[in-house]
Amino acid sequence: MIVVFKPNISKRDEAAVLKEIRKLGYRPHVMRGIERVVVGAIGDERTHQSLETLASWPQVEQVMPVQKRYKLVSREGQRNNSVITVRKHPIGGKKFQVMAGPCSVENERQLMSTAHAVQKAGATILRGGAFKPRTSPYEFQGLGEKGLKLLAKARRETGLPIITELLSEEHAKMVAEYADIIQIGARNSQNYQLLIAAAKTGKPVLLKRGLSMRIEEWLLAGEYVLSNNNPNLMFCERGIRTFETYTRNTLDLSTIPIIKNESHCPIIIDPSQGAGRADLVASFCHGAAAMGADGLLIEVHPNPSEAWSDGPQQLSLDGFARLMESLKPFIAAAGRE
Numbered sequence: 001m002i003v004v005f006k007p008n009i010s011k012r013d014e015a016a017v018l019k020e021i022r023k024l025g026y027r028p029h030v031m032r033g034i035e036r037v038v039v040g041a042i043g044d045e046r047t048h049q050s051l052e053t054l055a056s057w058p059q060v061e062q063v064m065p066v067q068k069r070y071k072l073v074s075r076e077g078q079r080n081n082s083v084i085t086v087r088k089h090p091i092g093g094k095k096f097q098v099m100a101g102p103c104s105v106e107n108e109r110q111l112m113s114t115a116h117a118v119q120k121a122g123a124t125i126l127r128g129g130a131f132k133p134r135t136s137p138y139e140f141q142g143l144g145e146k147g148l149k150l151l152a153k154a155r156r157e158t159g160l161p162i163i164t165e166l167l168s169e170e171h172a173k174m175v176a177e178y179a180d181i182i183q184i185g186a187r188n189s190q191n192y193q194l195l196i197a198a199a200k201t202g203k204p205v206l207l208k209r210g211l212s213m214r215i216e217e218w219l220l221a222g223e224y225v226l227s228n229n230n231p232n233l234m235f236c237e238r239g240i241r242t243f244e245t246y247t248r249n250t251l252d253l254s255t256i257p258i259i260k261n262e263s264h265c266p267i268i269i270d271p272s273q274g275a276g277r278a279d280l281v282a283s284f285c286h287g288a289a290a291m292g293a294d295g296l297l298i299e300v301h302p303n304p305s306e307a308w309s310d311g312p313q314q315l316s317l318d319g320f321a322r323l324m325e326s327l328k329p330f331i332a333a334a335g336r337e
């Protein structure tokens with residue numbers, strides 16, 4: 001149930017309602033918009049009619065059931081876009097954000113040269129996998145904590161915040177010590193215990209869409225983050241598995257307006273895992289920016305042909321700089337900066 005307060009009510013009147021919600025056995029989740037305060041009452045859906053009595057309280061404007069299975073990620077609960085600030089960089093606001101860096105952190109030289117180059121070209125966040133979810137156990141699995149330490153060093157040198165993947169609950173505390181944003185990969189997007197562990201670190205979470213995940217399932221997976229007291233969630237479309245073979249995955253840009261309609265959380269597009277080939281990345285980025293995505297997550301490597309993972313889809317440093325230049329009119333067309 002959603003309880004909508006009248007505008008400009010006192011803290012005392014607000015607290016009284018929250019107390020009553022708790023008394024009825026629900027957990028109040030307060031969302032403060034620019035115009036008014038809305039409270040999601042989280043708990044047993046079978047008895048939520050008991051909350052309807054609040055509609056007669058003078059400080060309450062409306063009590064309404066949330067029709068959707070997802071509640072906290074839903075636009076019904078929060079009309080304004082969520083803006084997530086990561087070391088002074090707002091994600092989900094007017095500024096279009098580009099996160100870029102190698103698929104995997106390989107060594108210091110590779111990471112530092114990429115970090116400096118993507119920063120120079122205009123990226124605001126550095127990506128890099130230290131724990132890699134590889135299809136084969138014989139492929140490079142990532143440098144682990146050594147990779148996290150290199151990412152932290154790159155942040156010290158450039159000031160760029162870092163995003164890196166969390167693969168296992170066991171590593172949640174460690175990864176959160178280094179990361180500014182925790183990435184949950186496509187293969188783990190419905191690993192609910194991992195989502196809870198990521199949420200509980202308190203760090204912003206970027207949730208990739210699973211390989212065969214419906215949008216409703218994705219929104220519900222996001223609900224695990226918000227319902228574990230972490231409001232800083234962003235969705236990331238990276239392509240789904242279809243019958244098509246010209247691309248590694250089918251990048252579903254229709255998710256941009258759909259997520260924007262359904263949710264207040266930012267939506268980021270990863271064209272690299274979507275395309276699986278570097279030559280398509282720029283046009284996917286142009287489309288994503290023009291369609292209103294909040295940002296991009298792009299793989300960049302100083303020498304893609306020698307990359308330890310995902311070589312064919314990574315942009316060279318020059319290729320990335322050219323892409324950033326070509327992106328400008330598309331960002332402007334979407335009314336972003």
Ligand code: PEP
Pocket residue numbers: 103129133184185186187208238270273
């Ligand atoms: C990645 O970003 O390198 C990655 C493994 O992504 P996904 O989980 O989308 O496959």
Ligand code: MN
Pocket residue numbers: 103104273299309310
């Ligand atoms: Mn990759």
